[in-house]
Amino acid sequence: MAAALLRLHFHDCFVRGCDASVLLDSTPGNQAEKDSLANANSLRGFAQIDQVKAKLEEVCPGVVSCADILALTARDAIVKIGGQSWVVYLGRKDGVVSVASESMASLPSPFATYTQLVQGFAAVGLNEKDMVVLSGGHTIGTTKCGAFSQRLYGFSGPGAINGTDPTLDPEYAKVLKQQCPQNAPLNTVFLDPSGSFPGQTYDKGYFDAVKANKGVLASDAALLTSSFGASLVAVEASAISPFMTDFGVSMQKMGMAAAPKGAVLQVRKNCHFVN
Ligand code: HEM
Missing domain, CATH: 1.10.520.10 (Peroxidase; domain 1)
Structure with a gap:
């Protein structure tokens, strides 16, 4: 739970x-x-x-x-x-x-842009770093396909490949399409499938995923669209990741x-x- x-x-x-x-x-x-x-x-x-x-x-x-x-x-x-x-x-x-x-x-909406995420967190007194770090909560748990299937089938932004978001790793997009066939919005997938207990392993795996363009939600992928966000994702994903400490600070x-x-x-x- x-x-x-x-x-x-x-x-x-x-x-x-x-x-x-x-x-x-x-x-x-x-x-x-x-x-x-x-x-x-x-x-x-x-x-x-x-x-x-x-x-x-x-x-x-x-x-x-x-x-x-x-x-x-x-x-x-x-x-x-x-x-x-x-x-x-x-x-x-x-x-x-x-x-x-x-x-x-x-x-915050799963379709939010980086700027919208920053604004939403600021409204509760949290800064840009808190926003990126707390997104790491997605190292556990699941999402329904409906929250991101527009990235798989309905994407019409720049560089769209047959309706798929080009910022999503193409191989991972294939995996997600299997788990989320069209018109199955209630199927669920792990936000971070890494670790020995997928969706349950509390580690920096979420940041590894986002860094490798395998963030599931558009809001996860959005972290890479700002230079501050992208560099903090890289820090949190590094071998000496400060994620555990940073997460506690921002949760408090x-x-x-x-x-x-x-x-x-x-x-x-x-x-x-x-x-
Ligand atoms: C940055 C903005 C965020 C957005 C747009 C967002 C959006 C979402 C969405 C759409 C889901 C899937 C819900 C479902 O389909 O049932 C989800 C799940 C989840 N979110 Fe977030 N979230 C955000 C930030 C956070 C934060 C700050 C935390 C905690 C610190 C968090 C923790 C979780 C967890 C643990 C789950 C899995 C829940 C479960 O398995 O029942 N999220 N989030």
């Missing part, structure tokens, strides 16, 4: 700060973040968060927020699969608002994204509902 838990924390922090808004259920008249197009049938790990919350409520009722649980489980999941730990500061509170359209506006920063000023905050009893 490491990939799922990491992504939950990321999707939480990018919308209204790290306030567990991503965990709130839709109510009559309000579609919540988790049911937005960016998240529905894609975010996973809700049941695992519920398990942690239930145990905590047994021993320490009303003390540990759902937002802190998301930050801690993301870190602990990464450590569990071999990543390096980072300090998670605690004391986040849970918000009472969750709006689907806000996640569409704030979460991401985890500090504050809820909007004046927001009503609480420690939810149940992560699905406001108290």
Whole structure:
């Protein structure tokens, strides 16, 4: 579940700060973040968060927020699969608002350009380096074919080869086409198939892939379109990669994204509902 838990924390922090808004259920008249197009049938790990919350409520009722649980489980999941730990500061509170359209506006799109990615991360106080480093979260987990199949079949930009994005390694494009036949948008592929447990090995493999034009999403490939991005990808992919340390530094920063000023905050009893 490491990939799922990491992504939950990321999707939480990018919308209204790290306030567990991503965990709130839709109510009559309000579609919540988790049911937005960016998240529905894609975010996973809700049941695992519920398990942690239930145990905590047994021993320490009303003390540990759902937002802190998301930050801690993301870190602990990464450590569990071999990543390096980072300090998670605690004391986040849970918000009472969750709006689907806000996640569409704030979460980066898999079709984003480098400039759009930089802007999206800046909106939550993260810089260009954080953006490139945190993209390394794609060293684990999967993506649905629909998030990038336009690069395989519908590409009409400069240098397109029979509808295929020329910035994607041609041999790798063949492999991806086998895994993602046309009109199979729900098939899944590993974002980084390297390592002994594909999609589960927490290492610099993602940066090796991006450097070799094997980044799957257009947003992964976009890292090479800026000189800053390309050189940082090369550093992170190098034999003495600082990825583990850099990732922890940027995760800690991401985890500090504050809820909007004046927001009503609480420690939810149940992560699905406001108290
Ligand atoms: C740079 C902008 C980013 C974009 C455009 C992006 C986009 C995506 C997309 C489209 C998927 C596939 C979802 C699906 O098909 O179900 C995905 C998966 C994932 N993303 Fe990102 N992402 C970005 C940054 C990040 C960051 C910052 C992290 C964490 C630090 C992260 C962690 C993950 C993980 C772990 C998965 C796999 C989830 C799973 O297997 O359930 N991503 N991302």
